Structure formats: C-alpha cells, structure tokens
Amino acid sequence: MTAARITVNGQDTPIAPAAPHTSLLDLLRERGLTGTKEGCAEGECGACAVLVARPGTHEATDWVAVNACLLPAASLDGQEVVTSEGLAPTTGVGDTCALHPVQAEMAARGGSQCGYCTPGFVCSMAAEYYRPDRRPHADPAGPGGDPEHGPNGFDLHALSGNLCRCTGYRPIRDAAFAVGTPAEDDPLARRREQSPPEPVATTYTRDGSTYLRKSTLDETLRLLRERPDAVVVAGSTDWGVEVNIRSRRADCVVAVDRLPELRELRVASDHIEIGAALTLTEIERRLGGAVPLLAALLPQFASRLIRNGATLGGNLGTGSPIGDSPPALLALEASVLLADADGEREVPLAEYFTGYRQSVRRPGELIRAVRVPLPLSPVTAFHKIAKRRFDDISSVAVAFALDIVDGTVRKARIGLGGVAATPIRALAAEAALEGEPWTAETVEAAARVLRTEGTPLDDHRASAAYRAEMLGQSLRKLYARATEAVSS
Numbered sequence: 001m002t003a004a005r006i007t008v009n010g011q012d013t014p015i016a017p018a019a020p021h022t023s024l025l026d027l028l029r030e031r032g033l034t035g036t037k038e039g040c041a042e043g044e045c046g047a048c049a050v051l052v053a054r055p056g057t058h059e060a061t062d063w064v065a066v067n068a069c070l071l072p073a074a075s076l077d078g079q080e081v082v083t084s085e086g087l088a089p090t091t092g093v094g095d096t097c098a099l100h101p102v103q104a105e106m107a108a109r110g111g112s113q114c115g116y117c118t119p120g121f122v123c124s125m126a127a128e129y130y131r132p133d134r135r136p137h138a139d140p141a142g143p144g145g146d147p148e149h150g151p152n153g154f155d156l157h158a159l160s161g162n163l164c165r166c167t168g169y170r171p172i173r174d175a176a177f178a179v180g181t182p183a184e185d186d187p188l189a190r191r192r193e194q195s196p197p198e199p200v201a202t203t204y205t206r207d208g209s210t211y212l213r214k215s216t217l218d219e220t221l222r223l224l225r226e227r228p229d230a231v232v233v234a235g236s237t238d239w240g241v242e243v244n245i246r247s248r249r250a251d252c253v254v255a256v257d258r259l260p261e262l263r264e265l266r267v268a269s270d271h272i273e274i275g276a277a278l279t280l281t282e283i284e285r286r287l288g289g290a291v292p293l294l295a296a297l298l299p300q301f302a303s304r305l306i307r308n309g310a311t312l313g314g315n316l317g318t319g320s321p322i323g324d325s326p327p328a329l330l331a332l333e334a335s336v337l338l339a340d341a342d343g344e345r346e347v348p349l350a351e352y353f354t355g356y357r358q359s360v361r362r363p364g365e366l367i368r369a370v371r372v373p374l375p376l377s378p379v380t381a382f383h384k385i386a387k388r389r390f391d392d393i394s395s396v397a398v399a400f401a402l403d404i405v406d407g408t409v410r411k412a413r414i415g416l417g418g419v420a421a422t423p424i425r426a427l428a429a430e431a432a433l434e435g436e437p438w439t440a441e442t443v444e445a446a447a448r449v450l451r452t453e454g455t456p457l458d459d460h461r462a463s464a465a466y467r468a469e470m471l472g473q474s475l476r477k478l479y480a481r482a483t484e485a486v487s488s
Contacts, residue, residue: 004077004204007197008033009086015073020204020211020253021243024050024076025068028083035084035119036068039163041244043067043237043306044391046162049120051127053080053196057285058132061196063188064281064308065127067161070240071309074211075233075255078200082188084119087126089187101182102126105175113167121162121172124305128158129179130188140177150177160390161303199258211253217261221341221366223254228363230254234277235309237302238318262313262368270374273337276313276367283312291372293380293401297328300384303391313367316349319357319422322394326353326423328382330415331399332372339368346371353422377401377411379482383474387461394418395462398474402433409433409442414475419454419467426453429475443479447472 004015008028018027025048028036039045048069056062063082087100099107102125112118128134134153138145148156154176164172182189202213212230214220224230230252233239242248256262262277265286272291274283284298284307301307301324315325316336326349335348338361349370352359361367379402386392397417403410412433414426429450436442451472456464 004074004202006073006076006078007080009082015077015204017206018073019206020072020074020209021249022073023069023240023244024071024073024081027073028068028081033083033085037116037119038069039117039120041069042241043070044161044163044303045117046120046124046159046303046305047117049123049162049305050084051082051123052076053082053191055196056132056192057282059192060194061192062132063127063130063192065124065158065305066308067237067240067305069244070236072211072233072236072240072243072253074202074204075213075236075257077202077204077213078197080197082123082126084122087122087188100126101179102129102175105178106172109175109178110171111167111175114165117162117164117167121159121164124159124162125154125176125179126188128154128176130182130192131155131158132192134181152177152179152181154179157299157390158304161305202255209249209251209253211255213255213258217259217339217366217368218341220254220256220259221339221364224364224366225341227252227254232256232317232366234311234314235279237306237310238314256313256366257311262366264369268374272372272374274312274370274372276316276369277311280307280310280312291332291376293328293332293376293382293399296380296382297324297399300324300382300390306391312370316352316359316370317361317367319353319359321356321420321422322397322418323423324384324394324397324417327397327399327415327417329370329372330423330425331380331401331413332376333401333413334373335371336367337369337371338362338365340365344368350425356421358422377403377413379404379478381474381478381481383477385462385467385470385474393461396456396467396470396474398471400475400478404438407438409436409438414450416454416471418462419456419471421455424454426450426471429453438479438482440479443475447475450475 006013037047039047049065050068051063053061054064137149139151140147201215204211231250234257257277262275264275266273289295315323335346381400383398385396399415401413412430417423432446432449451468456467458464
C-alpha cells in the first residue's frame with residue numbers, strides 16, 4: 001500500500017486510516033476543517049466546496065472548485081487542496097489571519113446569515129476570483145450590461161452549484177460583483193504560475209477494498225482485463241452519489257481521470273477528438289465556442305462545481321437516458337473510441353446504446369475519446385426542458401444540427417433524451433425535414449412527426465403527453481429563432 005497523502009492548506013495530510021470510499025469532505029472534517037459542510041451529499045448544494053490545483057487553461061495552474069462530498073479522498077493522493085480555512089494567509093502574530101478579499105466582501109455586504117453555506121460560497125467565489133481570464137464587463141444595470149456578469153467580470157454561473165436558504169442571493173451577488181483583482185503578493189495568485197502536482201500512481205487498500213490509479217492507459221487496460229469487476233471512475237460525480245446515498249461499495253475502484261491519454265483535445269481537418277477524461281469545464285474553455293452545439297449544451301449541464309469534475313466519458317459510460325450530452329453528441333454524429341488491452345475500435349454513438357444503462361462497451365473496455373466529425377452543421381440548438389433553468393435534471397433534452405442550403409434542408413440530425421430507455425436519434429422527424437423547403441409548413445409537419453418519437457413515460461418530472469408536446473415545440477422554437485436571426 002502506498003502512503004497516500006494530500007497537501008491541505010499547505011500541510012501534508014495522510015489519508016490513512018480512512019477507508020478507500022471515504023470522501024474528501026469526511027476526511028477534512030475528521031481533521032478539524034469543519035468549514036467544509038455536508039448539505040445534500042449529492043453535489044447539489046455546494047456547502048462542501050473546496051479548491052483543488054489543476055492544470056490551467058491560461059496559466060500553469062487553475063484553482064478549481066469541486067464538491068468534496070463526491071470525491072474519494074484517495075482520488076486526491078499527491079494533490080493540493082485549499083479549504084475556506086486556508087484562503088487567507090496567516091499573519092504570523094498569534095496564529096491569526098486577515099480575511100481573504102472574498103471573505104471580506106461577503107462579510108461587508110451581508111452575504112452570510114446562519115453561515116452554513118458560506119464557506120462553500122466563498123470557495124466557489126475564490127475560484128472565480130482567481131480565474132486568470134476574468135476581465136471587466138459593462139455595468140450589469142447599464143446599456144449592454146449582462147445581469148449574470150459583474151463589472152469586475154465575475155461570472156455568477158460560478159455560484160450556480162451553491163444554495164443559500166436564509167440570506168438570499170442579492171447580498172451574495174453584491175459581494176461577488178465587488179471583489180477586485182488579486183494583489184501581486186497574493187500567494188494563491190502567485191501559485192498559478194507554477195505547475196500543479198503531477199498525478200501519482202496510487203494503490204490504497206484498507207479493509208479489503210482498494211483504490212487504484214495507474215500511470216498510463218496501457219497499465220490501466222491491463223488492470224481492467226485482470227479486474228473486469230472494478231468500478232471505473234473519473235470525476236466521481238455519479239459514483240460519489242451512489243456511495244453517499246445508496247451506500248454502494250466496491251472491492252476495487254480504478255481512477256482514470258488523470259490519465260494523459262484520456263486528457264487530450266485534438267483538432268484535425270475532418271474531426272475533433274475530445275479526451276474522455278477532460279472535464280466539461282476544460283472542454284468548454286479549450287474549445288472556446290468552436291462547436292456551437294456543445295457551447296449551448298455545457299452551460300446547462302448541472303452546475304459549475306459539477307462541470308469541474310464531470311467528463312464526457314463518465315456521462316456516456318453511465319448510459320443514463322436523461323444524460324445531457326448524448327442528445328447533442330447524437331446530433332453531431334459523434335462516435336466513441338473504445339480501448340481495451342487488445343486495441344481500439346470506433347463505434348458511432350447512434351449504435352452505442354443497447355438498452356437502459358446498457359451499451360456495446362465490453363468488460364475491460366474504456367471510452368478513450370469522443371470524435372466529432374467536421375465540418376459542423378451551421379444551424380444548431382440545444383433545448384433542455386427542466387423544472388429549473390439551471391442545475392436540474394432534464395425532463396426532455398433535444399439537440400438539432402441542420403444543413404440548410406438555398407432554403408432547403410439538406411441534412412437534419414436530431415438527438416433526444418428523456419423519451420426512451422436510451423438516448424435516441426429522431427429518425428422519422430429527420431426524414432420529414434430532409435429534402436424539404438425550410439418553411440413554417442415543413443416545420444409544422446415535421447413537428448407533428450417529432451412528437452411521436454420515442455416511448456415517453458409518466459413520472460415525477462413530467463407526463464408522457466407533456467414530453468411529447470415539448471418535442472414538437474422544440475422544433476417550432478428552433479425555426480422561429482433561426483428565421484428571426486436571418487431577418488435581423
């Protein structure tokens with residue numbers, strides 16, 4: 001067994017004697033860092049948020065906010081974590097410290113009442129405070145202003161995974177929009193100039209359970225051949241819920257989130273290849289809007305805290321019929337690259353799902369990457385129908401990718417989620433559009449076809465009739481917005 005350890009607020013912290021399934025949240029609290037709270041144990045409230053040093057997009061290191069309740073402590077072996085207690089540097093006088101600028105603004109503007117949620121808010125706000133590409137915006141209340149971005153460039157979506165039950169969000173928003181830029185001598189700002197800790201190979205075993213991280217993809221694939229029963233995890237945004245809420249345990253958990261072969265993003269002449277272990281935030285920032293359909297999807301995928309850990313490989317690997325990424329990837333005609341110890345194969349995503357949470361992926365196989373063919377269709381949209389605007393599970397998700405040439409629909413691809421046991425392509429509606437003029441009459445006829453696709457069910461999120469109606473309405477909405485954009 002390796003001596004698994006984490007650097008927490010600059011202090012070397014052993015993971016032992018915690019069990020391999022023990023969350024980072026529980027480890028921190030057992031070590032006396034009780035600012036990190038448990039609210040939901042599902043990654044929905046943000047009370048457990050902490051900062052982790054990760055490879056940066058614009059600097060060597062980014063301070064990334066994550067849900068400590070979902071991450072196994074063993075997954076941070078060799079890594080660097082900062083909690084709300086570690087944000088402000090000590091003064092060296094009586095072991096006291098000044099407030100961090102984010103903490104100071106929260107206090108000055110009344111952003112804390114009972115205080116339960118405050119440390120999590122502070123950590124999420126600190127991640128945005130240290131975002132290297134944060135730039136001033138127009139006044140949110142003025143002409144051209146964006147109410148979700150402050151004049152200081154603070155993106156309120158950084159707080160989309162944090163809930164407050166008593167203070168209300170106005171003073172928290174005020175605090176977020178009041179923070180300045182880090183001082184030159186700010187130690188966490190300076191830390192961004194140095195690379196984050198390299199991933200380390202981990203073998204952590206206690207009480208008959210093991211958490212493993214290998215150094216290379218080849219080593220991992222050989223391990224999975226020997227242990228096909230192992231649970232494979234990346235950001236643990238799904239497995240962490242299973243452990244916390246359903247008390248799931250595994251004899252062997254294999255981490256793939258830091259494998260370099262799964263963290264590449266390549267742009268070729270005829271395709272874009274996205275590594276299965278890149279987080280959704282990394283994909284969003286590295287693509288920079290180059291795939292408009294993904295750019296529309298990603299801000300609606302859970303919260304920033306979740307997107308900082310969740311991966312495309314994990315979202316496809318769970319096989320959920322209500323996952324947000326499959327409809328968009330189906331519309332993009334994406335394929336998955338499946339690797340095992342014998343080699344690699346490419347499977348169109350339209351042929352990947354075989355049943356409820358089932359796929360063609362064989363024991364011992366990993367999703368190495370997702371491949372999106374080029375060129376992209378120019379008319380795209382992602383419509384997520386849910387009870388909340390953000391940070392919610394879809395009742396229905398619809399993705400469109402259309403080629404319209406000289407007023408005629410040359411190609412139509414439509415991906416659907418939430419209306420069948422698997423994500424599906426709306427083949428009949430695609431056929432009703434292709435070769436037809438892009439007119440209100442064509443769209444109305446195709447909308448009637450689209451509402452018959454799939455086998456929607458009644459459940460607590462929506463009725464079957466509502467889901468069917470939303471399919472047709474989504475196409476009408478796409479047409480209205482597309483024609484409005486042309487006319488303007």
